[in-house]
Amino acid sequence: MSQTVTHPAVPLPPTSDSGPAADWDAWRAERRQALTSPTGNLALVETRWLPAGERPDIEAARAGQPGTVTVTALERTDLVTGEPEHGLRFWDSASPALRHFEDTAAFPYDPRWVLEASRTPAPADRRVPFEHIRDNGGTRDLVVPEDIVLTLDGHTYTLSAFDDDGTLLLVFGDPTNGTTTYGAGRFLFVRRAAHDDRRVVLDFNRAFVPPCGFSDQYNCPMPPRQNRFHLPVEAGEKLPLFRDGFPAQH
Structure with a gap:
């Protein structure tokens, strides 16, 4: 100190x-x-916010993704309208950040x-x-x-x-x-x-x-x-x- x-x-x-x-x-x-978990901070590769009024479809978002990818939904408040805003997060257990991570x-x-x-x-x-x-x-x-x-x-x-x-x-x-x-x-x-x-x-x-x-x-x-x-x-x-x-x- x-x-x-x-x-x-x-x-x-x-x-x-x-x-x-x-x-x-x-x-x-x-x-x-x-x-370093499959849905840990290092695995998050994309946060995708959806158009107003659209709800997340996890199964559709997961289609065509590699087996290392997990998809989850999230919500926040739109800063302009004050309305709920929905989105998707894509986590990859083989992300570049995970592969190169040494320590904190x-x-x-x-x-x-x-x-x-x-x-x-x-x-x-x-x-x-x-x-x-x-x-x-x-x-x-x-x-x-x-x-x-x-x-x-x-x-x-x-x-x-x-x-x-x-x-x-x-x-x-x-x-x-x-x-x-x-x-x-x-x-x-x-x-x-x-x-x-x-x-x-x-x-x-x-x-x-x-x-x-x-x-x-x-x-x-x-x-x-x-x-x-x-x-x-x-x-x-x-x-x-x-x-x-x-x-x-x-």
Whole structure:
């Protein structure tokens, strides 16, 4: 850590008898397994949005595709009309990114980056605008059910973490972005503190490269102003590494 973090570290209860560092190693292995699965981030080769009113036909889309391809449906809100927009995703277990993937570089585990913060519930269904990487400056409103207040290096931040299928997901930025870490920011799942339901744990050792760092077919949210830290967060994943000069997403 390049600067002193004044907020005290909070030890996480280990999920095994081996301790937090071993749990982190296990998390790293699980991350690799998920990234390299047939429908992992590295396998996504196409996101195809359909004309207005058209519904996805997975069987028709799969016809004629190689046996390595899986097709799934997805939905989002059209930024102009506000109406649901349907699409298809094509995943290839033999994608070039998967064939060339080496690893995801990461900072060494550092218990000083396991931090505790307070949580303040917000009005029901509060939405906060998040710019997305492929929306040309447009924003999408995401449900942010509570504020997270963190004191870091003498600065107090009120962070917006959005609801990701029942789990809070923090999209954050820091001065390492674009140099040692992914340029558009990183993601971190927020954990409830075991000893106090008004507190949360932010284990930045588990900060991870967003899906758009592995495939240009994702449209990831970017950190809003309130989620940008003034000091380098030298913990968690850095960047994907590929062999043979394969172009990485930055």
